[in-house]
Amino acid sequence: EQEVADYMKNLAIRVSGFDVPRPIKNFVDCGFPVPLMNAIAKQGYEKPTTIQCQALPIVLSGRDIIAIAKTGSGKTAAFVLPMIVHIMDQPELEKEEGPIGVVCAPTRELAHQIYLEAKKFAKPYNLRVAAVYGGVSKFDQFKELKTGCEIVIATPGRLIDLLKMKALKMFRATYLVLDEADRMFDLGFEPQIRSIVGQIRPDRQTLLFSATMPYKVERLAREILTDPVRVTVGQVG
Ligand code: ADP
Numbered sequence: 001e002q003e004v005a006d007y008m009k010n011l012a013i014r015v016s017g018f019d020v021p022r023p024i025k026n027f028v029d030c031g032f033p034v035p036l037m038n039a040i041a042k043q044g045y046e047k048p049t050t051i052q053c054q055a056l057p058i059v060l061s062g063r064d065i066i067a068i069a070k071t072g073s074g075k076t077a078a079f080v081l082p083m084i085v086h087i088m089d090q091p092e093l094e095k096e097e098g099p100i101g102v103v104c105a106p107t108r109e110l111a112h113q114i115y116l117e118a119k120k121f122a123k124p125y126n127l128r129v130a131a132v133y134g135g136v137s138k139f140d141q142f143k144e145l146k147t148g149c150e151i152v153i154a155t156p157g158r159l160i161d162l163l164k165m166k167a168l169k170m171f172r173a174t175y176l177v178l179d180e181a182d183r184m185f186d187l188g189f190e191p192q193i194r195s196i197v198g199q200i201r202p203d204r205q206t207l208l209f210s211a212t213m214p215y216k217v218e219r220l221a222r223e224i225l226t227d228p229v230r231v232t233v234g235q236v237g
Pocket residue numbers: 044045046047048049052069070071072073074075076077
């Protein structure tokens with residue numbers, strides 16, 4: 001009985017917002033193009049996870065989202081898959097025009113994990129993914145960004161440095177993801193996040209993922225998201 005109670009708790013789903021798109025049951029319900037469906041299958045993803053069922057149709061509809069779910073629930077694909085669709089919907093990039101998708105993550109390890117996941121889904125479309133974080137040569141990252149990319153995965157500090165160096169332009173960025181927002185705040189990145197958000201056009205789509213929603217993160221969400229849908233999966237501390 002305890003097992004059943006724990007199971008129900010874990011599955012607790014709360015959704016709030018206006019005109020929320022209905023959750024999907026299968027990846028095919030997302031209307032993904034064939035190359036993306038093949039990449040999903042290649043990953044061995046048979047069914048979307050609970051957060052993916054809720055978040056994918058919301059993000060694909062172009063809405064801003066606050067998605068709260070614990071680690072390991074499959075949040076990365078929930079923002080990477082719609083990011084690919086979003087980018088493929090934009091006009092072709094000229095060299096050096098800057099990224100369309102920008103993902104901020106708290107640590108280089110997390111940024112690297114997201115980079116690997118993004119690469120897998122970007123590959124069938126030959127989209128260029130750049131990873132930008134500390135501990136690696138800033139000059140190499142500068143050169144890579146200068147050659148152009150459609151997706152940047154970054155830790156906030158290093159992204160700010162490279163923006164100051166004019167390694168990339170943000171005027172094409174229309175899809176912004178703040179992943180593990182609570183951890184970015186814990187690490188003191190609030191000013192950097194605010195600076196990055198301030199450099200991205202206001203008609204962007206903004207996605208905020210977090211395991212918890214402390215007051216400071218809530219306050220930022222209210223400032224930078226437009227009519228967001230909020231999805232919470234499971235017990236959140
Ligand atoms: P989170 O960001 O919520 O901590 P991740 O996106 O890192 O979670 O995903 C956790 C693990 O689940 C990863 O190994 C990922 O490859 C796997 N995963 C994600 N989505 C699916 C799916 N639909 N089916 C099976 N495995 C999945």
